[in-house]
Amino acid sequence: MPENSALHPTPPPTGEEQPRSIRLTDPRALRAYAHPLRLTLVGLLRSNGPFTATRAAALTGESVASCSYHLRILAKYGLVEEAPGGRGRQKPWRATAQYTEWPEYSEDPTVAEAADALSAAVAERYFERFTRAMENRRAVPKEWREAEQLGDSLLHLTPRELTDLGKRIEELLRPYEERESDRSLRPEGARPVSIMRIAYLDQDVPTDEKE
Template sequence: MTENSAPHPGEEKRHSVRLTDPRALRAYAHPLRMTLVGQLRRHGPFTATRAAELTGESVASCSYHLRILAKYGLVEEAPGGRGREKPWRATARYTEWPGYSEDPSVAQATDELNVAVAERYFGRFAQVLQNRTDVTKEWREAELFGDALVYLTPDELHALGERIDELLDAYLDREDDPATRPEGARPVSFLKIAYLDPDPDPDPGTDDDKD
């Protein structure tokens, strides 16, 4: 699994930080901590005071959660601090964690993190949909909102994900270099979600559909 937020323009980061320790997975499965990492990737470096302004939380709370994130390698102190006002920065562009693990403790912590990330994604999406007065007709008609049920093997689903990544790769440089963005380009959140549907198919050998 991978979660991404755009890095701050001009800021060099390693590609990703991978979480495999159950304690790290559970530490990251906290709404404010995920928000702080995302904000640092996009707007950092910044101090706990600025974090409080961006999130609406207290400075003390932001400072505490930033220290927890630093403990697990998701953020670090940035140079340029003055006195007690130390800036923080994200350590990587992406956060990754296992899609599968033989270790029950890792598997459980991964499931908990996946639920937290899904709630964050769709909570934000629902919040955005509630206030659309400033979204133009052009953008409304361009946005994607729908689903499809397809029958795939695991290998085919993996290959489909790689094809989607290849399409997105053509636009990723625009995160770091504003000069590459065409006029009218705005940040767009693109979610990749595909899961095994839990609803069983009807048994083709039954007579349910017959008169």
């Protein structure tokens, strides 16, 4: 299933156990989340929240009214919620989970269409950020440039093998997730690193499979 952090995992609220992920299956929620500003707001709340609509406007360059409106839409579908304290426009918002999941396949064409549109919106956002990182790469220290990774592999797999590979990669990454919410677990020199996982059936490569 697609799993998206809106590019930023979030520490759980103090004293509370936050769900790791929220799963969207309502096509209305899927379409709502695909909006670029809403993806941005969820990502910012997961990295810098809680914050108010006023702060959201400062971070995004959008108006306070626009941010307030989109935060309310996100709250409608359970992606954000009001945090304790504040009043009116000064009320803070927080993300409700670290990650967002949605169906990779559905027999319902409405759900399938909305899920595919969300996946496309997220992919576009991923590559916008990646392109920006490459454009600014000269400012990255030498040791980080040497450690960064860019490449691809063409593998011949069955659906079950690809699913298993994804689970194994997730198991490798999971121990590092705790460092986001518990700063004491971060070794000296640790910096935020975005890791994208993309695997798709490459229909441009010819095969000898019989139809």
